[in-house]
Amino acid sequence: MKAYLGKDIRNVGVVGHGDCGKTSLVAALLQAAGITQRLGRVDDGTTITDFDEEEHERKVTISTALAYVEWATPLGTSSNTLPNKAKINLLDTPGYNIFINDTLATLIAADAAFVVVDGGHGVEIQTEKVWDFCDRYELPRAVVINRLDRERASFERAVESVQSVFGRNAVPVQLPIGAEKDFKGVVDLVAMKAWTYSAANNGKGTAGDIPPDMKSAAEEAHSKLVELIAEGNDALMEQFFDKGTLEIAQLTQGLRDAVVSRRLFPVLCSAATAMTGADQLLNFAVDYFPSPLDRGAAKGRTADGKEVERKIADNTPVSAFVFKTSADVFAGRITYFKVMSGVIANDANLTNFNKAGAERLAHISIMQGKTATAVPELHAGDIGTVAKLKDTHTGDTLGDKLPDKTAAILYPPVAMPEPSISFAIAPNTRNDEDHLSGALHRILEEDLSLRFYRDAQTKEFLLGGSGQQHIEVIVSKLKKRYHVNVTLKAPKVPYRETITGKADVQGKHKKQSGGHGQFGDCKIKMEPLPRGGNFEFVNDTFGGSIPKNYIPAVEKGIVDSAARGYLAGFPVVDFKVIVYDGSYHDVDSSEMAFKIAGSMAFKKAMEVAKPVLLEPVMHVEVYAPDQYSGDLIGDMNGRRGRIQGMETRGHSQVLKAQAPMSEMLTYASQLTAMTQGRGTFHMEFSHYDIVPAQIAGKIVEAYKASRAGEEVEVEV
Numbered sequence: 001m002k003a004y005l006g007k008d009i010r011n012v013g014v015v016g017h018g019d020c021g022k023t024s025l026v027a028a029l030l031q032a033a034g035i036t037q038r039l040g041r042v043d044d045g046t047t048i049t050d051f052d053e054e055e056h057e058r059k060v061t062i063s064t065a066l067a068y069v070e071w072a073t074p075l076g077t078s079s080n081t082l083p084n085k086a087k088i089n090l091l092d093t094p095g096y097n098i099f100i101n102d103t104l105a106t107l108i109a110a111d112a113a114f115v116v117v118d119g120g121h122g123v124e125i126q127t128e129k130v131w132d133f134c135d136r137y138e139l140p141r142a143v144v145i146n147r148l149d150r151e152r153a154s155f156e157r158a159v160e161s162v163q164s165v166f167g168r169n170a171v172p173v174q175l176p177i178g179a180e181k182d183f184k185g186v187v188d189l190v191a192m193k194a195w196t197y198s199a200a201n202n203g204k205g206t207a208g209d210i211p212p213d214m215k216s217a218a219e220e221a222h223s224k225l226v227e228l229i230a231e232g233n234d235a236l237m238e239q240f241f242d243k244g245t246l247e248i249a250q251l252t253q254g255l256r257d258a259v260v261s262r263r264l265f266p267v268l269c270s271a272a273t274a275m276t277g278a279d280q281l282l283n284f285a286v287d288y289f290p291s292p293l294d295r296g297a298a299k300g301r302t303a304d305g306k307e308v309e310r311k312i313a314d315n316t317p318v319s320a321f322v323f324k325t326s327a328d329v330f331a332g333r334i335t336y337f338k339v340m341s342g343v344i345a346n347d348a349n350l351t352n353f354n355k356a357g358a359e360r361l362a363h364i365s366i367m368q369g370k371t372a373t374a375v376p377e378l379h380a381g382d383i384g385t386v387a388k389l390k391d392t393h394t395g396d397t398l399g400d401k402l403p404d405k406t407a408a409i410l411y412p413p414v415a416m417p418e419p420s421i422s423f424a425i426a427p428n429t430r431n432d433e434d435h436l437s438g439a440l441h442r443i444l445e446e447d448l449s450l451r452f453y454r455d456a457q458t459k460e461f462l463l464g465g466s467g468q469q470h471i472e473v474i475v476s477k478l479k480k481r482y483h484v485n486v487t488l489k490a491p492k493v494p495y496r497e498t499i500t501g502k503a504d505v506q507g508k509h510k511k512q513s514g515g516h517g518q519f520g521d522c523k524i525k526m527e528p529l530p531r532g533g534n535f536e537f538v539n540d541t542f543g544g545s546i547p548k549n550y551i552p553a554v555e556k557g558i559v560d561s562a563a564r565g566y567l568a569g570f571p572v573v574d575f576k577v578i579v580y581d582g583s584y585h586d587v588d589s590s591e592m593a594f595k596i597a598g599s600m601a602f603k604k605a606m607e608v609a610k611p612v613l614l615e616p617v618m619h620v621e622v623y624a625p626d627q628y629s630g631d632l633i634g635d636m637n638g639r640r641g642r643i644q645g646m647e648t649r650g651h652s653q654v655l656k657a658q659a660p661m662s663e664m665l666t667y668a669s670q671l672t673a674m675t676q677g678r679g680t681f682h683m684e685f686s687h688y689d690i691v692p693a694q695i696a697g698k699i700v701e702a703y704k705a706s707r708a709g710e711e712v713e714v715e716v
Helices: 022-032 053-058 097-109 125-136 155-166 212-231 234-243 248-260 278-288 430-446 468-482 548-564 591-608 626-638 667-675 693-707
Strands: 009-016 065-072 085-092 112-118 141-146 170-172 174-177 185-188 193-196 206-208 265-269 297-301 307-311 319-328 332-341 348-352 357-361 365-368 371-374 383-387 397-399 421-427 451-454 461-465 486-489 496-499 503-511 518-528 535-539 575-583 611-625 642-649 652-660 680-690
Touching: 009 022, 009 097, 009 125, 009 278, 022 065, 022 085, 022 112, 022 141, 022 278, 053 468, 065 278, 065 365, 085 097, 085 278, 097 125, 097 319, 097 332, 097 468, 097 680, 112 125, 112 155, 112 278, 125 155, 125 611, 125 680, 141 155, 141 278, 155 170, 155 265, 170 212, 174 212, 174 265, 212 234, 212 248, 234 248, 248 265, 248 278, 265 278, 307 332, 319 430, 421 430, 421 468, 430 468, 461 468, 468 486, 468 667, 496 518, 503 591, 518 548, 518 591, 535 548, 548 575, 548 591, 575 591, 611 626, 611 667, 611 693, 626 642, 626 652, 626 667, 652 680, 667 680
Parallel strands: 009 085, 009 112, 112 141, 141 265, 170 265, 535 575
Antiparallel strands: 065 085, 174 185, 185 193, 193 206, 297 307, 319 332, 319 397, 332 383, 348 357, 348 397, 365 371, 365 383, 421 461, 421 486, 451 461, 496 611, 503 518, 518 575, 611 652, 611 680, 642 652
């Protein structure tokens, strides 16, 4: 495989809602380019970019995969400033909401995007989300209306859906020839040619005249396209007014400028599984999408936090950003990087600017799915991989260590959303326990949206992710890839206890058993603090009623007792204790005696200070199509949720609410059922609030029963 210059490279993300045909489209592009001899199919598990065992079983893309094609545009279709042959790096990204964070993490390596839309469903909830990702990275993009050969597919309805959500600057540059099962080709509205396809031509279109019954519609669409292209360019607008049209070369360059500047978003046609339109998509990527060099300078910062820019060019110091890491059973850790500047050759010795360590890049490669193809070097803008780096992880920057300190640049890593749901995870055997940490560490390197931590209150190990299926996939990987078996269970809700009243009590500990006895006596006042106040201790004694060296022991006794709880074994928080009096014995008093006295005083105070249970309340945002709004509101009310408001985003509604954590543990699966998989949600901790008395009674009863050796399941 030869090394391509940056001007001849196109890095294209293929994004869209789950099950819109992204992986099938990539398979069709690979077939049309002659990379594969047979069209890969998702249902058969034969696609290049869905190669993981979990992806084969679930028939969905779980993690972004890379593929590449070499493609030469036909003579006459490229402008004079563009290459006739280019290398296109394709990033096949996940589209389901529980895996969509991987799309966010890897689109940073793209310079443009094909936004794939199902011709039968139009714009869906995740389409809007990936569009927002593209906006975040300022990516030029084109909309591909896919699956136009399916029943009830309609190009007109799909375009209407796209324009209603993303605006009128999403403009068709192709029209379909035929509909549903009769879809057999596309009309190119720039060159005003028709391209027809058959099963025998292997994705290569046959050029011809526009069908007579489409000529009027094609001319009308062509005129609209010419006018929109001319609007953004004074010279083209002047010629358009003068002649009423534009030359093809001017139209091509004008459209490319509009795409690169994100002024227009062309709409294209395809049927991936029938290979209709595949070659025209490749032509479009080469002719109209920007090269990495066209994207200008890359933004980063120095080690001391100063913002800097680095020109994407071969003649600048070497720098590369690591945007993805994967684990291979045989090759070990595989690092995916984009060359941001300079040229990286085999066996290059680079510095990890984040960790100040040296790395040797032996056997750099480019990926065709899971297959690595060796290359001698990679130029600025290209994407490559290398295996077995020592300390480099996703988000790190590699580069030349030069005397000039300005050569060291750090590119910002992608900020990932916090997990929506967490499950308690426990190894099944001692052997599983020994290997769990190492296996999870490797998986966490691959998936930045995962969190693994120990809850300090419940003492459970928690694995957090985007949804239940996300966590189930990780558990399956642990078993199949690393032979570690674990059990998942819903996490314990971290309830807390507090008081709503005041108390004035005495704690007196007196014990005589021969020799030195034990004597500690303290009088305390207890009162509630505002939520979040935690604990406050005040020494208000005077006249030496309690020696100063015993006051910390009183506080320690209260703190230890509060940690063990009073009602149901949960920590007591948000209260204030004032020690105002007491007594001591010259011989029998000790720190231990006053610690016990403090504990006794705390328990007496809890008896009269009206203790209650507190539960964590989560801030929840639910994204779903607007037709499900009524069901979502009713369900949230049934979960003791408090609706905070709703926002409209395109065809979707964002429901904002606050709901108890205990009610949200099963929400992911039920939201999927309610919205037919089209809804997604995010939640984060908001505050603690008092548990209703009826529910609190069940929790307390369960605690007492467990202390008596019984196992009781609590339903709240």
